Amino acid sequence: MKQINRVAIVGGTHGNEFTGAYLIQKFAQFPNLITRSSFETVTLLANPHAFAAGRRYVEKDLNRCFLKQDLQDSTLKTYEELQAKLIQDTLASNGDKQADFILDLHSSTANMGLTMILVNSHPLNLKLAAYLSQVNPFVKIYRCSFKSVAENPFVNSLCELGFAIEVGPIAQGILKATLFQQTQELVHTVLDYLEQFNQGEIPSNKETLILYDHLSVVDYPKNPDGTIFGMIHPELQDKDYQALNPGDPIFITFNDKTIVYEGTSTVWPIFINEAAYYEKGIAMCLTQRQQINI
């Protein structure tokens, strides 16, 4: 495989996810932290207007603006749609500037720990995932595959290498020092790994990896008018990545009735009670835990 020449660290794709946005600013101020000998590292504050406003986005969720067809559609002109095209020009135009690896830093109100979100199964991504989860037991690997890269609306669609990091639980619009430091550590570990990769010295890995593969999303219980009438059950709150079995409580209605999971087999929910997903109609994402050989 070819060398990695340029690594992009992206933060503030969502303007109210401060961990990534402020880490980017720290790295910009102290570039020696992310300098490695065999590649260039660049930083990008992806949605500066939303960050200034302390909001996820100004007009449209930037991390849903990277569908290939949308990037090519000159009629799309919201702030985030234009910003997505600018980011594509910056990180994915052919030539010297092209990023070979993109790390996109996010945070979640759900108990996501330190999650790597893979959008493909490139062997280097999988090996890196195995390495990170070996080095740090808080690291979890969530794989959200798309039939084709053209269907992937995330920043990470711009480059086959790399992934998003989703850390939590943390409220929107704040910094938590512990998560900030853990995220920074994880970035350093990724950069060190890529440095060793370039030098032909990939750290030895376990040959297996625990992956949580995306299955489906579950919406909140809703009235015909679209308003919700229940919330995450106390027994499920903060239980991301734990087995959920048929019959287990998932919601409690406002008048105290329990709603149970009615699937036919065990699933592993994540993004449980993510604030930004209320408007998307997502109370949690269900995944399938599996061990794969790499």
Added chain:
Amino acid sequence: MKQINRVAIVGGTHGNEFTGAYLIQKFAQFPNLITRSSFETVTLLANPHAFAAGRRYVEKDLNRCFLKQDLQDSTLKTYEELQAKLIQDTLASNGDKQADFILDLHSSTANMGLTMILVNSHPLNLKLAAYLSQVNPFVKIYRCSFKSVAENPFVNSLCELGFAIEVGPIAQGILKATLFQQTQELVHTVLDYLEQFNQGEIPSNKETLILYDHLSVVDYPKNPDGTIFGMIHPELQDKDYQALNPGDPIFITFNDKTIVYEGTSTVWPIFINEAAYYEKGIAMCLTQRQQINI
């Protein structure tokens, strides 16, 4: 003292504080929960536009719009300024509609537990505070007094009886079932207390009360351009209502230097790392813990 004829429960004063906003909707749907024989109970969703947008406010923080001079200023016409005048008309115009007691439901990303925010020292408010903190050890009493009611910009300035409830920690834009239920319980206890008050049967109280009196606010460490360069120290995060002594860590800078509290005596910080206060330049509020006789 005169009877209480009308109690107003207000929620969604901040549109992204879902606990209160959804409790209001629950009470509106199940009015028997808040019906008591000796007074009328009304509910009010204070900032419906901000709630619909999932934001604290649309143009201006509604809970800073209740200064008497602003309510009388016909040139103030932002959405929230107009909404404040409407709420004043609804709850504080003389006549049948006037509320005798206002309960305003808030939530915080800080570890506020179940905090009552007193804006005055009316004997009934203090007795109720003593009762609530006796019934439930999670209840804390924070007193933020104003020199005169005219200087109080909060919803609760409309009425001398009542207070705000601040529950946390909870991210903006989500519901947590446990806090939702605890807040509902607290509302029920308040209503039951007022019912007994009207019937001349105030529950017996301890004669002392632990109060946290507002002293001052502390801003984040900031660069000359106004950007922050540090965050709440891990040892202080979630330590609301715990003693902070001179020399104790309060912040950690982005380059890992600890900043300590340089006051001369012990204080009790609250609202530590409240998301909505970043824009207000408030990293925490310092209070003085004291036991008072009532």
